[in-house]
Amino acid sequence: MRFLLVDAFPMVRAALTGLIEQHFAGARVQGVDTVDAARSALAASLPRLVLLDLRVEGGFELLQQLRRDHLMLPVVVISGSDEAEDALHALEAGAVGYVPERSDLDTLVQALQLVLAGGTYVPPLKPRVDEAPASAIPALPDWAGLPLTPRQKDVLHLLTQGLSNKLIARELGVSVDTVKDHVAAVLKALGVNSRTQAVVAAQKVRG
Numbered sequence: 239m240r241f242l243l244v245d246a247f248p249m250v251r252a253a254l255t256g257l258i259e260q261h262f263a264g265a266r267v268q269g270v271d272t273v274d275a276a277r278s279a280l281a282a283s284l285p286r287l288v289l290l291d292l293r294v295e296g297g298f299e300l301l302q303q304l305r306r307d308h309l310m311l312p313v314v315v316i317s318g319s320d321e322a323e324d325a326l327h328a329l330e331a332g333a334v335g336y337v338p339e340r341s342d343l344d345t346l347v348q349a350l351q352l353v354l355a356g357g358t359y360v361p362p363l364k365p366r367v368d369e370a371p372a373s374a375i376p377a378l379p380d381w382a383g384l385p386l387t388p389r390q391k392d393v394l395h396l397l398t399q400g401l402s403n404k405l406i407a408r409e410l411g412v413s414v415d416t417v418k419d420h421v422a423a424v425l426k427a428l429g430v431n432s433r434t435q436a437v438v439a440a441q442k443v444r445g
């Protein structure tokens with residue numbers, strides 16, 4: 239199982255490589271420090287997962303390219319920000335995992351395991367309040383006030399854990415089609431258009 243690690247800092251690449259190889263049997267990590275090197279590596283052979291630091295010059299454009307050209311290739315973003323707006327921006331651009339640098343190593347391992355299992359990882363996040371007055375930030379309803387059935391709230395909870403529809407179905411003992419119906423109801427209740435947006439919105443609602 240090959241990982242592509244895109245990070246400009248040699249010490250960070252070395253630390254993450256050691257961590258991945260320690261926790262993922264048979265893992266091989268290819269570390270690169272530029273977007274051009276990452277594109278060359280991707281052209282030679284697609285990895286199982288890409289770990290990307292968006293501070294690499296052109297990193298966000300690479301994330302968008304990966305979504306466009308390799309939709310099924312999971313990308314986990316490493317970020318210096320833990321603000322909800324930044325996470326949502328990365329998720330909408332194609333990431334399926336978002337790990338702030340402040341996270342401990344166990345959290346990173348769990349995030350990678352979840353993404354490799356088909357899920358989405360989003361940590362607890364904080365809203366950005368420095369660019370708009372509080373009155374301009376729309377208030378989100380409490381979960382108790384959402385027009386959801388108890389089972390749909392179970393689905394919402396599992397969505398916030400990053401589980402895929404298949405894993406949610408297994409957890410709840412229902413069909414994948416039933417989960418899809420519940421997810422649609424959750425998206426409508428939260429006023430969002432995708433499950434990644436739902437995860438971030440749900441964090442704010444509970445928050």
